[in-house]
Amino acid sequence: MFLRSKHLLGTKDLQKEEIELILNTAESFEEVLEREIKKVPTLRGKTIVNFFAEPSTRTRTSFELAAKRLSADVVNISGKSSALVKGESLVDTARTLESMRVDAVVVRHRAAGVPHLLSRVGNFSVINAGDGMHEHPTQALLDLYTVRKRFGNLRGLKMAIVGDILHSRVARSNIFAFTKMGIEVVLVAPYTLIPADVEALGIEVFPSLKEVLSEVDIIYLLRFQLERQEETFIPSLREYSEFYGLGSAELKNCKEGAVVMHPGPLNRGVEIRSEVADSTISLVQAQVESGVAVRMAVLYLLLGGVKK
Amino acid sequence: MRFKEKARVMDEATMRRTLTRIAHEIIERNKGAKNLVIVGIRSRGIYLANRIAQKIKEIEGVEVPVGELDITFYRDDLTVLSNPLVQKTHLPFDITDKDVILIDDVLFTGRTARAALDALMDFGRPATVQLAVLVDRGHRELPIRADYVGKNVPTSRREEVRVNVSELDGEDSVVIGEFEGEG
Numbered sequence: 001m002f003l004r005s006k007h008l009l010g011t012k013d014l015q016k017e018e019i020e021l022i023l024n025t026a027e028s029f030e031e032v033l034e035r036e037i038k039k040v041p042t043l044r045g046k047t048i049v050n051f052f053a054e055p056s057t058r059t060r061t062s063f064e065l066a067a068k069r070l071s072a073d074v075v076n077i078s079g080k081s082s083a084l085v086k087g088e089s090l091v092d093t094a095r096t097l098e099s100m101r102v103d104a105v106v107v108r109h110r111a112a113g114v115p116h117l118l119s120r121v122g123n124f125s126v127i128n129a130g131d132g133m134h135e136h137p138t139q140a141l142l143d144l145y146t147v148r149k150r151f152g153n154l155r156g157l158k159m160a161i162v163g164d165i166l167h168s169r170v171a172r173s174n175i176f177a178f179t180k181m182g183i184e185v186v187l188v189a190p191y192t193l194i195p196a197d198v199e200a201l202g203i204e205v206f207p208s209l210k211e212v213l214s215e216v217d218i219i220y221l222l223r224f225q226l227e228r229q230e231e232t233f234i235p236s237l238r239e240y241s242e243f244y245g246l247g248s249a250e251l252k253n254c255k256e257g258a259v260v261m262h263p264g265p266l267n268r269g270v271e272i273r274s275e276v277a278d279s280t281i282s283l284v285q286a287q288v289e290s291g292v293a294v295r296m297a298v299l300y301l302l303l304g305g306v307k308k
Numbered sequence: 309m310r311f312k313e314k315a316r317v318m319d320e321a322t323m324r325r326t327l328t329r330i331a332h333e334i335i336e337r338n339k340g341a342k343n344l345v346i347v348g349i350r351s352r353g354i355y356l357a358n359r360i361a362q363k364i365k366e367i368e369g370v371e372v373p374v375g376e377l378d379i380t381f382y383r384d385d386l387t388v389l390s391n392p393l394v395q396k397t398h399l400p401f402d403i404t405d406k407d408v409i410l411i412d413d414v415l416f417t418g419r420t421a422r423a424a425l426d427a428l429m430d431f432g433r434p435a436t437v438q439l440a441v442l443v444d445r446g447h448r449e450l451p452i453r454a455d456y457v458g459k460n461v462p463t464s465r466r467e468e469v470r471v472n473v474s475e476l477d478g479e480d481s482v483v484i485g486e487f488e489g490e491g
Binding site: 027028031032035036037039040041042070300 | 378379381382395396397398426427430431
């Protein structure tokens, strides 16, 4: 079985079987990462460009490690150091990369749709590593992988995504991906931070965490995006933390076996308090750990192989 | 495309005798079984590896560790896994300074054996690596030969050799056939 597209632009376009293929392949790569020599020659000779026009530590490092552990060559371009600051258009950047015969471009950009644009211009594979408020598919895939590893299965679980849904590409990708795999998703957020079209997806919305805490297996806390708060969406950070933050007091009302997830970076004391972030119900570290194996699987399935 | 069986070259009894013979040869060549580890390649090699380990135990009274090797990530034709089955490498022992018996069902072009050698070297530095196959069907593309061969079976390139094991296929047998139709 193959992925149908040579690009990974969002989880919205993925079929359930494709997601399963990625997760199963990631399992094979996890074994590779446990070896002393954490490297296989699978993508030898392929060139992958990491094009990050927005800041990132974990995603960029994770993609770079994934590519290197598959023996691909990696080139990093950041927003500030690229010719974009000299006024080069994205289309011209894509053509430049195409002329240099790169095989894949991993792109993060503050504008939604940039990966899609690149995928139409170049003949390389494009992997979306986060575009504006649109999608961040590999985050959703590694989250699914982490959940599957912890619970053994996906179907029948219930997850609450908590926080700034409106500005969150992670929330969007996770809603599409988790629902496809049979997980019930509910949203918890102030109404100002809920996208207008969310009811069309048939997803329930709750105004405070207390109302759903005892029913969900996965509490997925989003990062409160302090940099996007130039408009006033909430009365105060303290009030936000009161209604949507998770501390040890709230944990007492959790379902047994429930887990807490967060895409990082953490705002300790805002959406998550340290006593939760560092507790045994937190999968935050496990999520980061899954990242490399899942991204290896994505790169391998998009770039490896002679497709007959 | 339909697989048309042309000849049966091994049945259950012959396969059992062949594996017993290979087990004897391995012990003879290595003067015992003390320093041996057995590594099966992919699905069917793993079943054969377990059986040979069992025979060695019966003959020598020595429990030889058995590992599983998946070589997908080392292939030079980079075939993407065509089945969704998760295959993992599982070597629950150190291979350094051991005599490694690598086991595959069919030796054909030699590319699988080459990939297996590469994969193995990432896990350590064995004293020796020896290759055992149930069937050698010829048509080598690389300078690779097997140390232990169950049966040499002359084939044409168009033919397909299938090793069936009871655990996966419901019977122990080796058949030669051809695909009819397109392709």
